[in-house]
Amino acid sequence: MTQPLITLTSPAKLNLMLHIIGRRADGYHQLQTVFQFLDYGDSMQFKLRTDHQLILHDSLPGVLPEQNLILRAAHLLQQHSNSQQGAEIWLNKQLPMGGGVGGGSSNAATTLLALNQLWQCQLPLTKLAQLGLQLGADVPVFIQGQSCFAEGVGEQMTPLVLAEPWFLVVTPKVCISTAEVFSAPELTRDSQPITIRTVLEQGHRNDCQAVVERLYPEVHEALNLLGRVCQAKLTGTGSCVFGSFPSQAAAESAARTLPNSLPYFIAKGANTSVTHRQLNKLKELG
Numbered sequence: 050m051t052q053p054l055i056t057l058t059s060p061a062k063l064n065l066m067l068h069i070i071g072r073r074a075d076g077y078h079q080l081q082t083v084f085q086f087l088d089y090g091d092s093m094q095f096k097l098r099t100d101h102q103l104i105l106h107d108s109l110p111g112v113l114p115e116q117n118l119i120l121r122a123a124h125l126l127q128q129h130s131n132s133q134q135g136a137e138i139w140l141n142k143q144l145p146m147g148g149g150v151g152g153g154s155s156n157a158a159t160t161l162l163a164l165n166q167l168w169q170c171q172l173p174l175t176k177l178a179q180l181g182l183q184l185g186a187d188v189p190v191f192i193q194g195q196s197c198f199a200e201g202v203g204e205q206m207t208p209l210v211l212a213e214p215w216f217l218v219v220t221p222k223v224c225i226s227t228a229e230v231f232s233a234p235e236l237t238r239d240s241q242p243i244t245i246r247t248v249l250e251q252g253h254r255n256d257c258q259a260v261v262e263r264l265y266p267e268v269h270e271a272l273n274l275l276g277r278v279c280q281a282k283l284t285g286t287g288s289c290v291f292g293s294f295p296s297q298a299a300a301e302s303a304a305r306t307l308p309n310s311l312p313y314f315i316a317k318g319a320n321t322s323v324t325h326r327q328l329n330k331l332k333e334l335g
């Protein structure tokens with residue numbers, strides 16, 4: 050019998066602002082950030098196996114299979130749910146790695162969501178988000194699937210309805226380690242907390258930006274180039290920088306001002322993750 054196959058997009062996120070307001074006893078930084086999803090990402094396929102095996106068909110440069118967040122997420126759900134089933138998984142990587150667009154976390158979340166459905170585990174999103182947090186601070190937002198204001202290490206989320214403009218995302222060819230940026234001595238760690246009511250007026254800064262610009266001249270250069278045509282900002286700990294536009298045509302026209310050597314993509318903002326929209330459609334189809 051042919052086993053069911055699910056195809057899903059594993060989207061990118063942008064941090065529209067990111068303030069660091071303190072540090073926990075375990076060294077993790079307490080953030081205030083606004084997450085927006087993009088209708089753009091990696092493509093993933095999941096096929097049910099009736100045995101217990103988990104097979105990831107595609108590898109990533111510099112990532113051992115057992116370190117890949119996709120297999121780590123699949124193993125975690127298998128253990129937690131006591132599922133006797135397995136899966137074959139395919140990944141078509143489009144998102145830059147170490148780019149601050151959350152590709153690895155998004156892949157982990159998409160895996161938890163897909164296998165929860167394929168294996169009929171029926172875990173609620175809150176439980177999947179708790180499991181996801183064990184894999185990375187950014188995983189819960191991709192499980193929850195709504196644009197939001199996030200606090201703590203990003204796991205305390207309050208949904209926020211944002212505008213859904215088009216974004217031009219410049220992707221400098223550097224892979225940035227989140228841990229490296231958070232360990233920089235000069236990082237701002239004492240921003241004044243703001244409230245969700247004032248976030249859209251007061252939250253335009255990314256506290257990681259100065260450190261990343263100093264450590265990575267390519268990012269500094271990308272911010273300068275994009276800054277000529279729009280307000281250019283860093284997402285997360287970088288390396289990607291972005292600006293927003295009222296239309297796809299306006300974003301394309303801005304992209305034409307960039308040097309040919311500078312890679313970029315253009316995508317629409319979305320208040321709901323495309324993964325959730327696709328899974329809901331699959332549920333409707335039965």
Ligand SMILES: C[C@@](CO)(OP(=O)(O)O)[C@H](O)COP(=O)(O)OP(=O)(O)OC[C@H]1O[C@@H](n2ccc(N)nc2=O)[C@H](O)[C@@H]1O
Nearest residue numbers: 076077078149150151185186187202227228231285286287
């Ligand atoms: C900063 C953000 C903002 O969205 O994005 P990225 O730029 O990485 O995408 C995230 O909070 C990143 O989340 P994620 O990429 O999942 O980070 P993790 O794997 O959990 O953490 C990697 C390392 O960064 C440090 N870290 C991470 C998050 C945090 N709030 N404080 C930290 O100090 C810790 O040293 C940790 O070991």
Ligand SMILES: Nc1ncnc2c1ncn2[C@@H]1O[C@H](COP(=O)(O)OP(=O)(O)O)[C@@H](O)[C@H]1O
Nearest residue numbers: 117118119146147148149150151152153154156
């Ligand atoms: N499936 C995956 N996709 C991307 N990166 C992964 C994956 N699994 C593990 N990683 C590791 O996580 C690191 C950070 O990945 P990524 O999520 O792309 O960056 P960021 O946190 O900056 O958005 C990568 O450099 C890689 O070593």
